[in-house]
Amino acid sequence: MTAERMKNLHPYVPGEQPKDRKYIKLNANENPYPPSPEVIKAIKKAVKKSPEKIGLYPDPDSNELKDAIADMLNCCGGVLCRSVPCSGKKIMPSSSDALPFKITPDMIYAGNGSDEVLSFIFYAFFDSDRPVVLPEHTYSFYPVYAGFYGIPMEKIPLNGDWTLNKEKILEKALEYDSGIIFANPNAPTTLGISKEEVKSLLEKSPKDKVFVVDEAYVDFGGESCLSLLENYKNLIIVRTFSKSLCGAGMRLGYAVASPELINYITTVKNCLNHFPIDYLSQKAGIAACESAWYYAECAKSVAFERDEFIDFLRERGWYVLDSQTNFVFCKKEGLSGEDIYKKIKQEGILVRHFNTSGIEDYIRITVGTSLQMASLKKVIEKI
Ligand SMILES: *Cc1c(COP(=O)(O)O)cnc(C)c1O
Numbered sequence: 001m002t003a004e005r006m007k008n009l010h011p012y013v014p015g016e017q018p019k020d021r022k023y024i025k026l027n028a029n030e031n032p033y034p035p036s037p038e039v040i041k042a043i044k045k046a047v048k049k050s051p052e053k054i055g056l057y058p059d060p061d062s063n064e065l066k067d068a069i070a071d072m073l074n075c076c077g078g079v080l081c082r083s084v085p086c087s088g089k090k091i092m093p094s095s096s097d098a099l100p101f102k103i104t105p106d107m108i109y110a111g112n113g114s115d116e117v118l119s120f121i122f123y124a125f126f127d128s129d130r131p132v133v134l135p136e137h138t139y140s141f142y143p144v145y146a147g148f149y150g151i152p153m154e155k156i157p158l159n160g161d162w163t164l165n166k167e168k169i170l171e172k173a174l175e176y177d178s179g180i181i182f183a184n185p186n187a188p189t190t191l192g193i194s195k196e197e198v199k200s201l202l203e204k205s206p207k208d209k210v211f212v213v214d215e216a217y218v219d220f221g222g223e224s225c226l227s228l229l230e231n232y233k234n235l236i237i238v239r240t241f242s243k244s245l246c247g248a249g250m251r252l253g254y255a256v257a258s259p260e261l262i263n264y265i266t267t268v269k270n271c272l273n274h275f276p277i278d279y280l281s282q283k284a285g286i287a288a289c290e291s292a293w294y295y296a297e298c299a300k301s302v303a304f305e306r307d308e309f310i311d312f313l314r315e316r317g318w319y320v321l322d323s324q325t326n327f328v329f330c331k332k333e334g335l336s337g338e339d340i341y342k343k344i345k346q347e348g349i350l351v352r353h354f355n356t357s358g359i360e361d362y363i364r365i366t367v368g369t370s371l372q373m374a375s376l377k378k379v380i381e382k383i
Contacts, residue, residue, distance in 0.1 A: 005150075012144045015352050024375060026366040027350040029187075029217075029327050031246040033298040033369070036291035039247075039284050046283040058279040061266070065282045066105040068289035069254055073103045076292050078215070078224030080244055081299035089293045097223075101230050106259040109266060110285070112276040114216060114240035114253025119145050120268040121236060121255065125210040126151045130178040133169055137162075137359060139183045139214060154178075162189045162321055162329075166201055173205045180205060181212040185222045188354065188364045190323035192222035199225075202232045210261065212236045219244030219299050220306070221324030226256060233258040243326055244299050245288050252277065252285045302326045306367040312377055331361045332383070340383065347379040 015028035046053070076083040077093025084092050093099070111117040122145040126132040131154040134142050146153045154176065156168045164182060173180050180201075185192030202211055211234050218224050218239075229235055236257040241247035255265060269276060277285070288295070306323055313320045313330055320330040332340060340363050341353035349372075352364040367373065 008147045008150060010144060010147050012141050016350055018350070021348070023345075024349040024368065024372050026368050026372065026376065027352040027364075028248070029243055029325075029364075029366045030248045031243060031298060031302070031326065032367075032372060033246050033301070035246045035284070036288060036294040038287045038291045038294070042283045042287035043280055046280055053279050056279075057275050058277065058282055060270075060275050062110040062277045062282050062285075063105065065110050065252075065277065065285045065289075066108040066254075068286040069108050069110060070103045070105045072289040072292045073226060073256070074099060076219075076296065078218060078226040079222070080219035080292065080296040081221060081303045083292070083296045085293060085296070089291075091293045091296050099227050101227075103226065103229070103256060104259075107229065107256055107262060109255045109257075109262045109269070110277060111253055111255075111269065112273070112281075113242065113251040114214070114238050114255075115141055116251075116273075116276060117238055117253045117255050117265070118142070118212075118214070119148070120265050120272070121210070121212060121238070122146065122149050122151060124264045124268045125212075125236075125261075126179055128152065130176045131172075133173045133176070133178055133180045135164055135169070135182050135186065137186075137189060137356070138181075139187050139216070140354075140356075142181055158189065163191055164193055166193065166197060170201055170204055173209070177206050177209065179209040179211065181214065183214040183216060184225070185217050185220075185324040187217065187325070188327070188329050188352075188359065188362070190321050190325045190327060190329045192218070192324045195223040195225050195228065199228055199232075202228060202235060207234055210234050210236050212238060214238045216240050216243055217325035219295075220303050220326045229256060229258070233260070236261055241285060241288060245295050246298060247284070247288055250281045250284050250288075252281055252288075299326075301369075302367050305370055305373050309365075309367060309373055309377075313380070316380070327364055327366045329362055329364050331363070335383070337361050337363050343383050344376070344379055347382075349376055349379060 077097030079097050082094040128150045131152040133154045136155040136157045154172045241252035337353045
């Protein structure tokens, strides 16, 4: 009954979203903190003041939201956990994160979660005539999109220490004259490469193919590549409200790139879903961007809990990668990843285990509040 193309579909499997039992959920890299009170206020106000707007189509291009995103990025430099508070609930970038130019709204595409934005990018820029180059272990949605659109892939194994094999990525991109995508910091490995390292890759890789850096986690550490947009017109940076902006339920994500590339993504959008962001999410997203100071505090708390937790695990003989994200990637000698996952689940806490060859010994644990982490530590003491 189905079309032939259905054979190429291998759906993404997200972390469990259980309904039967109240688990502490540390399995989907969601933010444990609530959204800013300003977000709640904005949603209430929108419903109360202009309920008729629910019955009308929203702004198809989310222009006010794009303005707010640009303002937020200019104010924090792209890494919330290093931003510096200044007076009146405002923040500014640390000196190392300050942008050398202003990001303008025409450099932003806003969409229904960065997953949708990524899907449009795959459609617009990666062709079926050559493989897109990506790390073997990275965000597992990339291969799903490649399958969906019939794009071949060249998967580059990570180095033995889980870092990106930059040389091999570059070599293959040049060999095939093709585009590149990876997450920075990478998932599920939590490690990032520096802006200088990205720059040196950009410098040598094909200039007429897109180079996509997914910065879903960069607000928790690492270095943003936003400042490289000034000189590299083939660079696309993808970011999301789901992790550092406590908004996974709002489904908001965006790309930052040259206006020319943004126009291509917009064209794809207008052929698939003209109104990707609903009225209330646009309002909520604007309020979130205006509360960057609040999310900076949340990101700092998450980074603090993360570093404490990594020390805790290492003191107990776990192998843990350094993390620049809101999660940790770890294993314990003598226990399989699946065993650890099951033992922790029995105690009412969900973490993520991947049945993927090469990383099956590891588990991925999202960093929660200090209360949640205290519960988890108790469980781990028992393992
Ligand atoms: C969570 C995540 C996303 C998806 O974000 P949404 O905006 O919720 O769709 C994209 N990329 C990476 C690497 C992620 O971890």
